[in-house]
Amino acid sequence: MIKNKFNRFGIIAICLLSFGYSCAQKNISKNISLKEVYKKDFLIGTALNGRQIEEKDSNAVVLIQQQFNAATPENIMKSEVIHPGWDTYNFDMADKLVALGKKYKIKINAHALIWHSQLPGYVRRLKDADSVKQFFTNHIKTVAGRYDGKVFSWDVVNEALEEDGTMRKSIFLEKLGPDFVTEAFRLAQQAAPNTELYYNDYNIEQPKKRAGAIALIKKIQAAGVRIDGVGIQGHWRASNIPLKDIEQSIVEFSALGIKVMFTELDLGVLPNPWDGDAADVNMKAEYSAKMNPYANGLPDSVEAKLTKGYEDLFKLFLKYKGKVGRVTFWGVNDSQSWLNGWPIPGRTNYPLLFDRNFKPKPAFDAVIKLKK
Template sequence: MRKSRILLAASVALASLACVSSQTRRAEPSLKTVFKDAFYVGAALNYQQASGKDPKAEAIIAQHFNTITPENLLKWGNVHPQPDKYNFKPADDYVALGKKHKQFIIGHTLVWHQQTPDWVFESQPGQPVTKDKLLKRMEEHIMTVAGRYKGQINGWDVVNEALNDDGTLRKSKWHQITGEEYLAKAFETARKADPKAELYYNDYNMWKPAKADGAVKLVKSLQAKGLKVDGIGMQGHYGLEHPSIQQIEESIVKFSALGKVMITELDIDVLPNPSNRQGADIDATFEFDQKYNIYTTGLPNEVQQKLTKRYAEIFALFHKHRDKISRVTFWGVTDADSWLNNWPIKGRTSYPLIFDRNYQPKPALQAIVQAVQKK
């Protein structure tokens, strides 16, 4: 019954699209206005956008979004590339943009096994660092980065992707050297760096029951130690048909018992996948093959309709659980910006977002609005 109501709202939205012109779509109310009483709506920004060098993107960001996330510029390798070198200019510009538009500013991410320089884990090239030294480096990094933006960045993805899909802890270099200790230390230090900032755990494939259970176990264990974990980020890297609305919903409800729920990296992949694997493991890449790059001149109407329907269904679900969800963030502003143009195969033409390569709203935006307004 719950799924039927969601599908009905999406169908009503789709039916009304036929009589709406592209000019009318451009005049749609902003997403942040539509969802102002539900949750924040935002996007991940690249440096061109964060630094104000993409005015067309900034116009979309200002009109539609009341929260922003940095796609890459606050990851360790970008902001702290060498032991004695920090590169804060991109992050400073990003924070300034968020302040300019009075947005809820997210920091992403303090601790991750990817995009972290080798030197972090080594005492010298090829030699692993000791546990105490690694934890000290992590503490110094978090205190420096989160401390710099104290009172400016509103929430941090403290730890990113520490779990396997079966719910066990990933055997990353962090885990190999420190065991589970780095997890608690990261949240402890983040709170020390900025006591008022919200602190989150963030991961992909969180709709999978085993992984969701692992995340619950992890966050409960941290909270049991008296550590501040304000919520869980569910990366929304979805396909046209999978996961099911029910699978997404079950995890939203499960996580809501522990705190806030965020949909942190929303996009919908319309391209064929060379593997049955799902998720966002950036190491899972494949050689270019044209048969997996099938929409180079535009998205066929039939696929556009499927994408539109999928977004309508998903946002109907999010709106239904607006008492649990605090934020929904698209992973990019336009199709041209999406990481899916280069993952899992580099050089493809992807269409996963709600604004096209010409900065124009796609039918999905209208469907999202109507899926909520028609309920």
């Protein structure tokens, strides 16, 4: 239980000598927050679930107000939720999200306008290109148009690339052809002229996929269509963060004249069933105790890796603070993280800056310390 609900963060002791830390106690003031410490550098965001948007999770609401000035909805603006029937739209939760942002002065990044996953069933059953095009057009015009000027930005197209940088084999590619991404941005530009428009994907810091993303962005720009930024999701493992690739991506994407965002940041600490990193929500693996080694708590040695990982990342973000527009954590605290259930349901992961009791972790202190 949290007796005083963040009236006081208390004292966090960090003893990570192997990474150059002194074994000294750090006082975390009740007034210290990520959004304030980094307010001159970039926005600090979080992902919100339904209970948080409706303010039913009081501990989360306190933390959200205190720490974040940007927010992205986890699921409530995806097409299966917001557009469940051909002529049926469900704007209730999205409207509540907009109201929450206004209430707490949080900039809303709407997510995700066009995505091959989490489509409503009727779209997956469409057979002809004309019907898919009609859904595509109506969806963008209606949803993006409703929230123009009410949300700060849109992830217009989400995860349209394969790992080798080629176009993902989706219903949109199959029925509409390779120009569907450019057309999505064209329609979004028309429907939402007062909203920033982004392309969002995972692993686009990796060279092949990055090259594909750069080609995609250049294609949009060459068509005279507006694209304001790119979102690198940042689903990495704490022990294997590709810092050189991330830095090169910041340099190459920003050279296109667009903002670079880190949009779904979390650092997993559990074993990966596959070689390499991935973030495809459809990937699944079988549970085993070996794959859930920290069910009863995180060892100090692993906590140290997580802390060092976040410190290294934020050093890099600060180096390019003129080019990085936002850093969004994919969840408010560890209990909310999708990594507890992906790719293996029932695991206990620790990928964020706040623990399951909403208390700041040593990684939080390390990120704050960089600005002192």
